[in-house]
Amino acid sequence: MSYTKPEALLSTEWLAANLDDPKVVVVDASLPRVGVKEDTRANYRDAHIPGAPFFDIDVIADPNASLPHMMPTAEIFAEGVCKLGISNDTKVVIYDQHGIYSAPRAWWMFRAFGHDNVGVLDGGLPKWRSDGYPVASDTVVPSLAEFSANVRPELLRLVEQVNANISSGGEQVIDARGAGRYNGTETETRAGLRSGHIPGSLNVPYANIVKDGSMVDSTALRHAFEAGGVDFAKPITTSCGSGITACILALGLYLEGRDDVAIYDGSWTEWGGREDLPIET
Template identity: 50%
Template sequence: MHNVVSTEWLADEMGKPDLLIFDCSTYLPNEPGNKKDGFRAGHIPGARLFDIDVIADTETELPHMVPTAGRFAKLVGALGISNASRIVFYDQHGLRASPRGWWMMRLFGHDQVAVLDGGLPAWKREGRPVETGEASSPTPASFVADFRAEKLRGIGDIKRIVAQGGPLIIDARAKGRFDGTAPEPRAGLPSGHMPGAANVPVSEIAGPDGLIKSPDALRALFAAVGVDGVRPVVTSCGSGVTACVLALGLVEAGFPEPAIYDGSWTEWALRPETEKVMR
């Protein structure tokens, strides 16, 4: 199963008993609308909502952080996901949060997972069918999580990288937020970036048609900020969501899969002891 699948592929595979489809959308704090209303307004037939704010650590004030392996296994099993499932994630916006679902499944040991290229906009643009209203109730399944620690980084890891060097940190936020010249969507959070970080805005991963760019184009994009396939990479963003878009882009470009800094800029910016760079 490829990491990115086309609308045509999904249309051909729909209805097979091992295939599960999930809307893995999220909305920024200052953005109108919400994922639940968006899902009810129109979703791919048979899809369910994969809510990253529920399948998350509920004991932190940071948004949608990775849960424990036990909580993850329990919640995805309740959605009908088993270790034999093939899973496709899509997004109401095109390419924003669906790679977060892709990465979370891989983090917990499940590789039969893909992102729908172009998401719901591409599906609808082609005139493919949609359903409205609530999803049908899933049949619970058993999922055994196999946590892969190498895919995840915390603030302690990032502090060491900033102080000692080593891996390249790439931030997915828009240039103005990265430079400190535009505000963050979260009230009270300063903009800027971690010392030594590079910037590849998430908007650069897809082309004007909303489809992910070619491997060659992605490779050139990442090479321009110093990715060489040898130096390890950690991706970051505002809250650990679009960092996963960069991870998908790096994999599609043929580079090694990076680690994700889950707390990302929200955590870094809120900590008084961390250095914030603006330029």
């Protein structure tokens, strides 16, 4: 069974055939995994897909936020992607060093700023390399481009909206964290956070829809969400630890036809860090 909207997920074969297309820009949007000491910037310098600049999710972000990698203004986003050689006519291909981990965050950011011509490389850099395609260690200096960002507020949820939704029940909130963190039986990876989940939220761990660094097929995708109690006919917001793996769920839902899924940007780093917000375990 094929995906309903397969254009958001690109194969290594497709990228290899289109890598030299001047209208295609591929970027590395890697972040260190939570709880793992790794330098994704240094890894990028050692080996990246030829021609790919580094999309720094921690830099193309709100510089005044106390929470990690919060959404920037349209102006900051546009300035950041212009420096990567990306214009409104560009086909953007995003990958990360772990397969599918942080690349969907950058994918969602582009969509939230009005750019739909964007896809995630299925399997990321590991699959690119295992399929025998070349990597580079040169310094990539993109030509400056022009990009106009147009915010889609419907794809973003703030804490006030999520809190109000607890009583209204207008949207399903799906938590991408593992079951232990969701249930409060495992200590949070970030210091100072309470354990548990947003009252009424569902749990679909992102690891249930990614296998060996690639997205599972359509049948397995739908099964994973339905097993978590998700109703595909109702509005959906996804959440996680800090707004990264929530975007993996959004990508999976997009592939199944849901292009209207919102992200709770602050996610558990915000919710679990505030004593004035309710939790369930």
